[in-house]
Amino acid sequence: MRTPSVLIVGAGFGGIAAAIELRAHGFRDVTIVDAAPGIGGTWLHNTYPGAACDVPSHLYSFSFAQRTDWSRLCSPQPEILAYLREVAEEYGVAELVVPDTRIVSADRPDPAGPWTVTADDGRTWTPDVLVVATGQLHRPSIPDLPGVDDFAGHAFHSARWDHDHDLTGRRVAVVGTGASAVQFVPEIAPRTGHLAVFQRTGNWFLPRRNRRFPAWWRAAIRHLPGLQSLRRRFITAYCEMLTVMIRHPRTWGLLGRLWSTLFMRSALRDPALRRRVWPDFTFGCKRILFSSRWLPALQRENVSVVTDRITEVVPEGIRTADGRVHRVDTIIWGTGFATTAFMAPMEITGPGGRSLAQEWDGGAHAYLGMTVPGFPSLFVLFGPNTNTSGGSIVRYLEHQVRYVREALQETARRGAAGLEVRAAVERAFDAEVQARFDGTAWTRCDSWYRDDAGRIVTNWPGYTGEYIERTRRVDPADYVFHQA
Numbered sequence: 001m002r003t004p005s006v007l008i009v010g011a012g013f014g015g016i017a018a019a020i021e022l023r024a025h026g027f028r029d030v031t032i033v034d035a036a037p038g039i040g041g042t043w044l045h046n047t048y049p050g051a052a053c054d055v056p057s058h059l060y061s062f063s064f065a066q067r068t069d070w071s072r073l074c075s076p077q078p079e080i081l082a083y084l085r086e087v088a089e090e091y092g093v094a095e096l097v098v099p100d101t102r103i104v105s106a107d108r109p110d111p112a113g114p115w116t117v118t119a120d121d122g123r124t125w126t127p128d129v130l131v132v133a134t135g136q137l138h139r140p141s142i143p144d145l146p147g148v149d150d151f152a153g154h155a156f157h158s159a160r161w162d163h164d165h166d167l168t169g170r171r172v173a174v175v176g177t178g179a180s181a182v183q184f185v186p187e188i189a190p191r192t193g194h195l196a197v198f199q200r201t202g203n204w205f206l207p208r209r210n211r212r213f214p215a216w217w218r219a220a221i222r223h224l225p226g227l228q229s230l231r232r233r234f235i236t237a238y239c240e241m242l243t244v245m246i247r248h249p250r251t252w253g254l255l256g257r258l259w260s261t262l263f264m265r266s267a268l269r270d271p272a273l274r275r276r277v278w279p280d281f282t283f284g285c286k287r288i289l290f291s292s293r294w295l296p297a298l299q300r301e302n303v304s305v306v307t308d309r310i311t312e313v314v315p316e317g318i319r320t321a322d323g324r325v326h327r328v329d330t331i332i333w334g335t336g337f338a339t340t341a342f343m344a345p346m347e348i349t350g351p352g353g354r355s356l357a358q359e360w361d362g363g364a365h366a367y368l369g370m371t372v373p374g375f376p377s378l379f380v381l382f383g384p385n386t387n388t389s390g391g392s393i394v395r396y397l398e399h400q401v402r403y404v405r406e407a408l409q410e411t412a413r414r415g416a417a418g419l420e421v422r423a424a425v426e427r428a429f430d431a432e433v434q435a436r437f438d439g440t441a442w443t444r445c446d447s448w449y450r451d452d453a454g455r456i457v458t459n460w461p462g463y464t465g466e467y468i469e470r471t472r473r474v475d476p477a478d479y480v481f482h483q484a
């Protein structure tokens, strides 16, 4: 059986998982390209102080490469990056990575292939299969505010942290209060002269201290058989419980809200500040943030919370709607990522010259988040509607790459040159996914889960267990197999 050649774009958790799965099943011709200088994806780019995963490491790691030596519940970025590099070495896929390679286009005029994939320096590849593993959170987003380029101080995005820029004693503005800012603000606040946190929307918080694991715990998890897998099961159940709260905002969600309210009230003693940072949307609509350090950081003497809308950036700082200019030396954009365009600006074109951008004009969609009609032998990892608000994306990725491998094996068994999801199958799936958002907390506010038209395109609407079930086996009836 001839196995196809596969090009994977992205050397983060998704790309590495795909390469390991394919190589383990006899796919010899596998290449991974990445625009970055090496392995790591989001964990290579996000080096801001305090960067850590917010899903416990025993779950935010591959099931087949479990570790018992994580230093904390949620490991810091250097540990996660080292882990991913080690796993890639251990499984022999590190050598498949071609770094510093930014793909600009992929074109498949013939359904039977191959793809012609082009990098920005003109290099090309012609794989039978294209796996796009660029993730949802890789394009830093800086708001297009008037005067944003006129700032006379230094500005950078949290995902491109400037470690050479010393913040000691400086007047610093942080714009944004999402998962990233919540991690780096408590780290940098003590050394800044003054830190102004610009908040557009408050968030729901739950406690997390993320202290180092005590020695007894590390010994126990290393030596007690079964404790590690019990731990994974416990964290999985905990995460699924968060999804229960999000899916049922009128019942279980109220419990989550109460839990968060009690925590936030005890952490925020100042009623005026409490009013300003209190969220005005349903618990779980945006990502629930876990931190026991954020609210105390906001109450520091040298920290102020600005809730007036930003109207413009001026050379000396940030102007808000009340007319005030907040003078700062440094602006740190904690404003997140362009999430809903997925692999854009990479141009992907299928047979007949139809681009993926055209196909997704009305919002991104893909069967099981992975395959799109009109784009044979294209697989997207961590694609549309596969993000999780409660759970580990690493688990989703593992099931996705297993599915991709099976789909490719089925194609090879049939002697076909490509496979393409049937449009009706994908349409029905998409309708089902969208309908499953009805009545959930996700629909009750605006968030980065939605595209410009308001459609929720990033998140999976159900439980991790359901996604695993849906992707457990490839049904050949869902696909058209193109013969050469």
Ligand code: NAP
Pocket: 052, 053, 054, 055, 137, 143, 144, 158, 175, 176, 177, 178, 179, 180, 181, 183, 198, 199, 200, 201, 287, 310, 334, 335, 336, 337, 447, 448
């Ligand atoms: P984010 O959650 O999208 O937060 C962006 C923040 O910037 C929000 O507070 C947003 O306010 C604000 N903002 C955006 N545009 C603005 C504007 N024009 N004016 C004022 N404020 C503006 O981004 P993030 O914090 O980088 O996190 C993104 C995602 O990455 C997370 O949800 C999570 O999935 C992942 N992440 C994970 C970890 C982890 O595992 N530990 C850590 C960091 C990030 P609004 O709320 O009003 O939109």
